[in-house]
Amino acid sequence: MNMDAALQTFFTESRELLEDMESQLLQLEGIDEAQLQESLNAVFRAAHTIKGSAGIFNLDFIVAFTHVVESVLDRLRNQQIAIDEALVSLLLSCRDHIAALVDAAEAKEPPDVSAGEPLLAELQQYLAADAQPTSHAAATQVANTPPPFERMAADAVSNDCWHISVRFGLNSFRDGMDPLSFLTYLGTLGNLVSVTPLAEFIPALEQYDCESCYLGFAIQFASQASKQEIEDVFEFVKEDSELHIISPNSQLTEYIQLIESMPEIDQRLGEILLQCGALTAAELQRALSRQQQQQPTAPIGEILAHGDASLNPVLDAALTKQSKVRESLAKEQKSLRVDADKLDHLINLVGELVTAGAGTSLLADSLGDGNLCESVSILNGLLEEVRDAALKLRMxxxxxxxxxxxxxxxxxxxxxxxxxxxxxxxxxxxxxxxxxxxxxxxxxxxxxxxxxxxxxxxxxxxxxxxxxxxxxxxxxxxxxxxxxxxxxxxxxxxxxxxxxxxxxxxxxxxxxxxxxxxxxxxxxxxxxxxxxxxxxxxxxxxxxxxxxxxxxxxxxxxxxxxxxxxxxxxxxxxxxLTLAIIDGFVIGVADEQYVLPLDTVLECLELNSAELDSTDEPYINLRGQVLPLIFLRDYLAVRGSKPRRQSIVVVQSGGQSAGIVVDRLYGEFQTVIKPLGKLFSRVGCVSGSTILGNGTVALILDIHGLLDAMIAYEQLQYRR
Amino acid sequence: MTAKNSKIVPANQALSELDYANFDESSQYLTFSLNQELYAFGILHVKEILEYGKVTKVPMMPEFIEGVINLRGEVIPVVNLARRFGLAANNVTRRTCIVIVEVSSDDSAQVIGVMVDSVSEVLEITSDNLRNAPSFGAAIRTDFIRAMGKIDDDFVVILAEDKVLSIAEMAMVEQVRELAEQEGLAP
CATH class of the missing domain: 3.30.565.10 (Histidine kinase-like ATPase, C-terminal domain)
Structure with a gap:
């Protein structure tokens, strides 16, 4: 694995997570209980992911700091401490500090750990605070549902057993990990009461990759070891594995959490429930048979709900999870992350396609073949749609x-x-x-x-x-x-x-x-x-x-x-709306063509050369107003002889009007703007270029710059 | 700009540039003619060669900027190499070509078209046939010359692409001219 590339991904991801964290934190004040819990979970997840990923790259200073933040968030999440404005501010500052640490890591500079110390001190206060639950929703839930406990006690989940659910990451084998060795090592810490392999993740034979690890285990584990010790067993695989440890004598809510945090596969509810031991196999069997009797199509979750109302909390969680899985799947398919460069390349190509299309249509017109002209015009219509669609991608x-x-x-x-x-x-x-x-x-x-x-x-x-x-x-x-x-x-x-x-x-x-x-x-x-x-x-x-x-x-x-x-x-x-395309007005002087932004063009007139010849002044009378003229041929020093008839394009910018004298008017043109590059950055009256239908480059005139340049030039003349 | 520039490049500096050329680049060169004189670009800098077509003039640019062309949707500047060297520019003929060259400036690669009288061939010049640029007496500025390549009894001028086509320098020429104009020095 290329560590540098992975590290870069980590930085990008961390920034996104931190941004998410910030917006969630800002929402925390003044929202209702249910949303609060969700936001807190989101913040916790963000902090947790950053901590975990930072661990992979040995960015210990990030891990150390984030760990404390995470602990506080965990207590918040478990409603052991209450949220208030001061805490939100503190968490925001912590977020900023993590962001600074990530930046430092990216710049490969020594991190400013000392800045985090006052924050840590404040966080410690929250950790030390008395852990009295403020309003323990989970506790009341448990109190209301006594029957499930009997069932749990009767099942394999005996009260003094740990329940460990582990699903190894797909790449475990490739990374040189052997799941069996972890189980063996776990065995040295206590007694493996039962090990149930989870086979749901194994795909059909056609999709089966023999180098991938699809293994998962549900383990009943009797031991005096602490949670940390058990976690440490899976230290080497914990980053890409799903690991859930439920302590002995756990409450029903822990199992609900397990269901919610299970890997997001569309799994049958009954199996989930069986795995985590909330239901016995016999009960699942009973539910399944009743499902067949009643309605073959009814989801098992509903049947169970009918059969035993006391299971509601567990079932609700499982049902929500199922629907969430579907939702998130649908969302995944809706949006796609694409490299901006690829998009730019596509838009460039489409721009060229439009240009080539315009060229083809010119050619078809000159050949005068009716059928050809028609098919070219259909093609160009489609091309324009493609272009609009491509430009929308950037929105x-x-x-x-x-x-x-x-x-x-x-x-x-x-x-x-x-x-x-x-x-x-x-x-x-x-x-x-x-x-x-x-x-x-x-x-x-x-x-x-x-x-x-x-x-x-x-x-x-x-x-x-x-x-x-x-x-x-x-x-x-x-x-x-x-x-x-x-x-x-x-x-x-x-x-x-x-x-x-x-x-x-x-x-x-x-x-x-x-x-x-x-x-x-x-x-x-x-x-x-x-x-x-x-x-x-x-x-x-x-x-x-x-x-x-x-x-x-x-x-x-x-x-x-x-x-x-x-x-x-x-x-x-x-x-x-976009920087890439403007409506242009194409004009010609000698052999050169230029584009004026259409929104600066007011009207077009014919230049009455007789009127102009009689006086020397470069202005005309436009409905009683003085309209100064700019002779583009002279100003841009274009070679070539003047045609008999010239036209005036009346333009306006920044409250000033002027008439630009040109040889020919070509009309409107959808202009794809191409930057001219550094070499031409000093040319004030040109704002960019575009490619015309016949493949040649036309310059886009910057009317504002042109007028300014004229004014500056006049002033220079006066000074002399 | 005068044709002969008396700026003298210290021999050791020229040598180190020469070593660099030997070390890093292949020994193949694209030769082309300009006013009956043979010049060459390192083949690794040359992207393609186009027939001379319609070049769009950009106003208010120094004479050696011929204009811009459309290279498959990219708008790129074209430099008239003869004028850049301060030589007399020949008329456009059927053999006139635009050589598309890639040079790096300020860590970004810049694609520039170079207008030449005609393109000759790709030559292999081994390092033992390379000579240092003469300190003086060359038709063009000595810092434009990377080395002289010996082919039989003739010499071909191998150009230092990044110097000849330095965007920073070419843009500066424009600035100087502009300043001069403002001061009323230019015609």
Whole structure:
């Protein structure tokens, strides 16, 4: 086995588990009993898995720390200690520390174990605390169901025997383990009362792999050894084996747990019950025969339930397990983990296919064969569907990004002594994975700003008649080919007057200028602008909003500010659905073709050369407005003679309009964007390239960059 | 850029590069001509050879950047090698080729098309037929030369691909030109 690859898997898995752990921990407060138990189990499982895997790789510092956390979680799970806010905070810090340890292990740096010591000390307090059950649901359950105990006592599960259920991992033989030797060694610790092999895992002959281990045993074991000692027997195989040890004199609930934690195979209930000794063989036989008499199709679980109501807890657990197995199987088949590179490769290929398809259709048109044209157009229709489907593969729900902010809001609010709730809506809204990856940072800025500047202190809120608890909302939805993400707060809102004063102070604004509130709000995105009177360690330095704006502009999106003084503000981020494809408008100058983003194009006009020749000025009168012209041929230094007729494409970007003079208009084109690479990073007016139907490369013009460059050029001319 | 660069590479440095070439790479080279002069790339750097087709011009780039082409869906830059060396560029003929070369820069592999007058053949040049680059007198910058390969009585210039096609340097040329333009130095 390649240890490095396995180690990498461990790091990835650990991070996922830690994330899961965090979201579960954040849910812990204020949910009902049943969910609480489930969440606690999930957290426990995460910690346990990390500990176990870390053990394989000898990452002892992770094992040592996680072990203590796990012990506390175990007590929580068994309701020996109660959950409260302080404990949740402590567990969150522990989670962070484990994350730091994992990071250190990955970076192969010495871990900062000392940081964990105060945490360990706190954890120890919970471990030392009196283990009085707070509300022992399991205990009451047991009290209500006395009859099963007699049965257990009558069966092979004699009161002073350990029940050990072990299923060896598939790879046990390959790893050089011999199950028999473990049993022999176990025999040295006590007396093996009975050993029942579990044959259910052995597949049909065709699927049988003679090198795999399908063995499992149910063992009755009489011994004075401690649980730890018995566990240690299976030390070498415990990582990939299923091992369950039930101590002598155990209660019924332990068996319920065993059923719940059994390997997830679709096994007959009766056998499960027989294995763990909750039922005698005779009773199982009776149930089976009754099943045949009554309804041949009724599941055995139901029959048993009819026959003996007292068995309900066990049966319920087993029934839930069966349905869970099916559910999880169904889920497994629904989603598939695919390497992102493979997906990108597929999308590239599909993009090429579309390009090739366009080429074929050009060729078919020129041949003029009707049948050929028709079949090509059907083919292209299908190709477009394939492309859309392929692009959809990259879409992921934004929920995971949103839920990260639960923690952020919680921590920062606590730090600032505010009480803030985060509302998330539209978490299922899907957008391109690359966008999701890049939207995290800007969102973080906006959320922090909302917490720090937006929401007032509790006292102020109460004085203004608002509820004590502030609210921040993250909302995502689709809107005509765009995705909109809103970060809202019900805080004090933006004060246009304050912004105006500050802007004049900083020289960003002329004193006479008369701006609408909306335009004033946009000033907050100017570099160096901050309305915060005091600089905190969170915000107020005036960096942030301009970074937000730039990051979002990089994603070809924009930000809008909506705000009502005293009512709160909302930052609205509008993003394109995908970075890979835009609607383009193809134009031609001499032999070269260029693509303009369609959303910048307003209209197309014919250039009246007579009008232009009479004056020297490069602008025209467009319905009473002055429209400056950019002669693309001259600007891009394209060689070739001018055609008799030229066209003007009226474009708009960032509030400026201009007319771009081109030779030909080719029309709309679905443009698959290809980056141009580092070599061309300095070319300001080109944002990328695409491949046209005939296989040649066309450059995508960046209208915003083009206009900026023109303005800068003019200013340079004036200076001379 | 002048054709003759007087930068002198210390002999020991050139030697160590030579050793590296012998040690790590096969001794096969793809030879091609440029202004009647024979040059070569190490065969391991060459991915494929294309017939010269439509190259899309990219505005505001130095002269030696011919443009970009579509290589099976990837858009890759094409360098006009003659102009890169500061030599006179020949017209495009039927024998003009684009050699697709892979170079590594900043630990990422970069695929670049190189426009040459014509591709000749793949030659095997054993290490005892390799000579150090001359300290001066070569038609191109000496740091572009990895070694000189002796074939019979002739010499072929074996190019240092990573130097000739250094993205960082080529992008810098553009920056310098831009700065000069802003300062009003360039025409």
């Amino acid at each position: 992921v729900p934004i929920g995971a990004t949103f839920s990260r902010f639960q923690r952020v809001v919680r921590d920062i609010a606590k730090e600032l002594g505010k009480d803030i709730e985060l509302q998330i809506t539209g978490a299922e809204t899907e957008l391109d994975k690359s966008v999701v990856e890049k939207i995290g940072d800007p969102l973080m800025h906006l959320v922090r700003n909302a917490i720090d500047h937006g929401i007032e202190s509790q006292a102020t809120r109460l004085a203004q008649g608002k509820s004590e608890r502030g609210e921040i909302s993250l909302h995502a939805y689709h809107d005509s080919g765009n995705i909109v993400i809103e970060v809202g707060d019900d805080g004090k809102g933006l004060d246009p007057e304050v912004i105006r004063r500050k802007a004049i102070e900083k020289g960003l604004l002329d004193e006479q200028s008369n701006l609408s509130d909306e335009e004033l709000f946009n000033i907050i995105f100017e570099p160096g602008f901050s309305t915060a009177a005091q600089v905190s360690n969170l915000s107020g330095r005036g960096v942030g909003m301009d970074v937000v704006k730039r990051n979002i502009a990089d994603l070809r999106g924009r930000v809008e500010v909506l705000s009502q003084l005293g009512q709160g503000s909302t930052m609205r981020i509008i993003l394109p």
